Amino acid sequence: MVANRDIDITVHRGTVHALCGENGAGKSTLMKILYGMQKPDEGTITVDGEQVSFATPADAIARGIGMVHQHFMLADNLTVLENTVLGAERLHGIGAKARRRIEEISGAYGLNIRPDAHVEELGVADRQRVEILKVLYRGARTLILDEPTAVLVPQEVDALFDNLRELKSEGLTVIFISHKLGEVLSVADEITVIRRGTTVGTADPRSTTAKQLAELMVGSELPSPETEESTVTDRPMLTVDGLRLTQTDLDGVERVILDDISFTIHQGEVLGIAGVEGNGQSELVEAVMGMRDPGSGRIRLDKDDITHVATRRRREEGIGYIPEDRHRHGLLLEAPLWENRILGHVTERPNSKGGLLDLRAARADTARIVAAYDVRTPGIEVTAASLSGGNQQKLIVGREMSHRPKLLIAAHPTRGVDVGAQAQIWDQIREARREGLAVLLISADLDELIGLSDTLRVMYRGRLVADADPTTITPEELGSAMTGAAAGHLEHVDDSPEDEAR
């Protein structure tokens, strides 16, 4: 398969160059080539006027190119200093010299590094700075950042951008990969857009609007997640009351993961939960799905107490589930599509009758889902692994919707999904909501959350700390509650971008 073709990109020294495109457009493949993780079939790469060829990341590092991955590669139980020198012991040893060098770098670029802090104590933004430090420590003059803002709240994004500007002013080059247009426009000096594996154009951020950029990226109009008039009824569908979940870790210390969680979702209502990842959202979903047994509290689905009911019963009772990690929880990657259609609904029609599978009906229904939900595949016998992320997600959405759920749990329903599929998934959620579906929506995409939700809650360290009205709130205002800086009812303030906690 051709992931990249005819890529022309020129990055000037001392600039921040943004590379944007939809998910699956080929950005990551291009970066892997630049970083020596993958070899191109044809074409040349030139660094400082000299043609180069990278066989391994080590070659790229030797040429001063470093990469900060989207998923951090840090050892939690080591300190920042130890993580930095790990694998680069030859440069400055592991002692005082290394520490001096780290402090030098940290000071020069305003990274604010504490060399002796353990990585497990650090927040996401700090970890990211450690990753940047690691790359700089190895002598990189060109940094590739793969979707660095995906895990950050808006305030942290601003801090990161300040760091990037600092790097730029010291003569370093930054290649910044993102599909968030606002960010790209605010930080980049030059923008290259990739679509379907090829560079489709360049843009100057000073004279381009987000809309123009989006159209260049998608090749058509940009969808919006906004819902129409409210369809909220007063009939409660999911009621969670005083939910508490604790977990004892290896040292025997009991950690509270969820504390005093209470909310109600009515028929036709979308409840959005905002929060930085790792604040208990996944665990909340697992408790509602029955994959974790809560310590105390009650969960009711349409008047029935389901607090301790098995997952399969809950699914049969009408809970649909779009998991946040579709590869781990939503699919059998090496199984054909029709088996994936049975997954999670093996006890329901058309998949089975009595104790026996009804293969013919399951296959026929898979073909129906593939057609109705526009899953791009050559057939239903191919494995799920051979589909792109967006098509896998469409299959999952189609499967869950086919059983007419009363409650849909959608965790990051459009993550890693291309813009076209994203619009379809939003449409399907909206349509089902009109027909009385209750939705628990969890997303890191604040625009999606604000656009789709009828009610917004903010989760921070296992508690629901704030609520907001999605019709007036801005992503920045939500962001401050996500970092714990604000709590209670968030009120939109017109003249000041800062929000107030009441």
Place this chain on the structure above:
Amino acid sequence: MKKYTSRFDKERLFLGIAAPLLAIVAALVVTALVILATGKNPGPAFNDMLTYGTASDSQVYILNKATTYYLAGVAVAIGFRMNLFNIGVDGQYRLAAFIAAALGGALTLPGIVSIPLIILCAMAVGALWAAIAGVLKVTRGVSEVISTIMLNSIATAVIAYLLQPGRLGELDRAGTKVSTEPLPSGSQFFVFDTGAAGELWGFIVVSAVVGVLYWFVLGRTRFGFDLRTVGMSESAASASGVGVKKMIATSMILSGAVAGLIGMPTLLNDSHEFSNDFPGGIGFTGIAIALLGRNHPIGIALGAMLWGFLERTTNHLEFQGYDKEILGVIQGVIVLCVVIAYEVVRRYGIKRQQQRVGAELAAQAAGPVKKQEVA
């Protein structure tokens, strides 16, 4: 649409056959080299294997052997489909055969009652012995690999303790062999008389039924789907509502129950008693056969027959002046090659399918992308 799916199927079939074929060819080459290294000519050896192995009495021998091996292969394969490595099939079947033999020797009921009782007893013992490992795994997180290996040793010790004169064993007249009390002639399983070629064990029918059940339960029932789901992805299984722990324990018990059957063809059709020379190590043979047969009911059958064929023919090679250790070499190389070949072919298959799907879709969506400039 149809066209694409059928082509994928043909290719998958080809890939499925490619791996074992590759392994067997590689094994033949290595064996030939080994025979050459001992200063002998491999040509006549292979020729002898082929002519002797296809003789009618050899065919009966091979099918009798395969009956036992097939059950062993299925017992292991049930675990494999679940991502469980039941190394304990060996201990499970020996203990099961021993207790069932002791029970059978003590029973004086008509065959129609006692034979099913003996078989059920063997399955129950095998299931119980496997259940220990299953329960340890789901309650304490003990790896089934470790616990079943240890249970094999414990089974050996238990049998050695009980199979003594005065306990469940008795000494034969010559004073050389200790065995359980022989089954009464009424408790012997029927055989097919094939004349000069010998007797074909009737238990082959039970083996075939087990194979059909294995195929049906795994491929056509809800339970089988749940089991395969856990085998493919525990996380997806638990999210889909399968009780993963219960499933692990259940499949371990099922594997043990089938393992309990392994000793039955020998006991009911051949030896009619459990003695200290009752065939051992078949559990490990089962691992090789399940691997070779890709956990597929027909694949396992072919693997079992191949194993029987190799045993039969290499025994005969000894009389032709070749070393009997050739058998070990061939079997070892086959298993090694199979493991490697499957992984290679599996990865190739996944990659190839992804490429094909990509190519199909690219062809569908082929529209030239125009370069454009904004601002």
